Amino acid sequence: MTISTATAAGATTLDVEKIRSDFPALHQESHGHPLAYLDNAATTQKPRAVIDAVRSFYERDCSNVHRGVHLLSQRATVAYEQARTTIKTHLGAADSREIVFTRSTTEGINLVAWSFLCPRLEAGDEILISHMEHHSNIVPWQLLCEEKGANLKVIPIDDDGDIVLDEYEKLLSERTRIVGIVHVSNALGTINPVREIIKIAHHRGVPVLVDGAQALPHLSVDVRDLDCDFFVCSAHKAYGPTGIGALYGKREHLLDMVPYQGGGDMILSVSFDRTTYAEPPHRFEAGTPNIEGAIGFAAALMYLEDIGLDAVAAHEAELLAAATEAVLEVPGVRLVGTARDKASVLSFVVDGIHPHDIGTILDSEGVAVRAGHHCAQPVMARYGLSATVRASFALYNTEREIDALVTGLKKVQEVFG
Ligand SMILES: Cc1ncc(COP(=O)(O)O)c(C=O)c1O
Numbered sequence: 001m002t003i004s005t006a007t008a009a010g011a012t013t014l015d016v017e018k019i020r021s022d023f024p025a026l027h028q029e030s031h032g033h034p035l036a037y038l039d040n041a042a043t044t045q046k047p048r049a050v051i052d053a054v055r056s057f058y059e060r061d062c063s064n065v066h067r068g069v070h071l072l073s074q075r076a077t078v079a080y081e082q083a084r085t086t087i088k089t090h091l092g093a094a095d096s097r098e099i100v101f102t103r104s105t106t107e108g109i110n111l112v113a114w115s116f117l118c119p120r121l122e123a124g125d126e127i128l129i130s131h132m133e134h135h136s137n138i139v140p141w142q143l144l145c146e147e148k149g150a151n152l153k154v155i156p157i158d159d160d161g162d163i164v165l166d167e168y169e170k171l172l173s174e175r176t177r178i179v180g181i182v183h184v185s186n187a188l189g190t191i192n193p194v195r196e197i198i199k200i201a202h203h204r205g206v207p208v209l210v211d212g213a214q215a216l217p218h219l220s221v222d223v224r225d226l227d228c229d230f231f232v233c234s235a236h237k238a239y240g241p242t243g244i245g246a247l248y249g250k251r252e253h254l255l256d257m258v259p260y261q262g263g264g265d266m267i268l269s270v271s272f273d274r275t276t277y278a279e280p281p282h283r284f285e286a287g288t289p290n291i292e293g294a295i296g297f298a299a300a301l302m303y304l305e306d307i308g309l310d311a312v313a314a315h316e317a318e319l320l321a322a323a324t325e326a327v328l329e330v331p332g333v334r335l336v337g338t339a340r341d342k343a344s345v346l347s348f349v350v351d352g353i354h355p356h357d358i359g360t361i362l363d364s365e366g367v368a369v370r371a372g373h374h375c376a377q378p379v380m381a382r383y384g385l386s387a388t389v390r391a392s393f394a395l396y397n398t399e400r401e402i403d404a405l406v407t408g409l410k411k412v413q414e415v416f417g
Contacts, residue, residue: 014315020396022047033366036401041186041214041345041392042370043236050240053299057292065291066265080291083298087246090301091231092222100247100281101294105213106136108232108247111284112209113140115257117178123149126175130155130163131382132185135375137211141180161188161337172204179208183215187376188337189345195226213237218316218343220309223248240300244293254280261286312395316344319393323402330409336388344393353416355387361415365408
């Protein structure tokens, strides 16, 4: 499959029309207009490669894993464990046993909170996160703080939406037990300097969890190069199925962690007196897993790799630059999130018009965006807002769809004129 080509200048361009033909859901009308799907930070559409991988599991290999002696179960087990290897390779981990399948980014963070941090946390200890976190990287830590009498500390961000690194260093204390940091902000688009943030934390002996939910579809991630202790992500943000995600954890941490949930498939032996646990990663995968989800997740990453993340990033950077310029020409538009380094998220407000009204009118024009707090209420509060409009771009978006967004915004102006 060739869907990216090298130009004479050496840059790689995407054959976007070819890519779009891989995504059945993009070829539909919405309220009588061609659908312009610009809500990719919420979830992405799925290519045929993913749909086919999931369908093929149901049509051919449908069976449970790790427990059957028969052929279908063996094939399902091989496919499930191969999916783990694909994810390990994609994330640059050293060992497949460092990849735990989860339900989502959210579950990965909860797992680390309760299995890793809870036994190590004492009253008065501190958990350090940033002001731009998604609720899923806030609330699990708050629950743990309540349980243990620990304190949640927050790294400030500046008006552009960049982390204030000097303040970060000051907030790291003798009592800091973990840093939880988002790689790419879903509300602002900021790409955080996570490598530097990790280096600073490690200098003080503090482990770091990276929320990679929005990094996975846009950046080439290498967990060993980052040297993060934990990295969490969801397949559905990167063209894979919903209900499946992955936690990368350094092997020495996973070996030293208690189970998150109990049940089948996570044990070595069970008696009423004593249960012994399986080695990681299975120790953290109690019960029948989302087998078809894992297979679809691997298919999505292979699809992305086939195209090439550098080409994806270059295409999305062009879309973001074009959309930023075009949207700013619409009277009354103000961007929220103007960081130095941004991924393809364009958050904005329009003077005097509520984001939900904007989202509703855009929808009537076939343009799907998100309007709301993006599960990041603290960052909204940082800018004195309750909501923004968010257009977020993926590898299949086009300049034509940016034109549709701008035309829709002009309609909004007419309606509220
Ligand atoms: C930055 C970030 N973190 C975490 C999440 C939670 O992901 P999920 O709902 O797949 O668990 C999201 C989802 O929008 C996100 O954007």
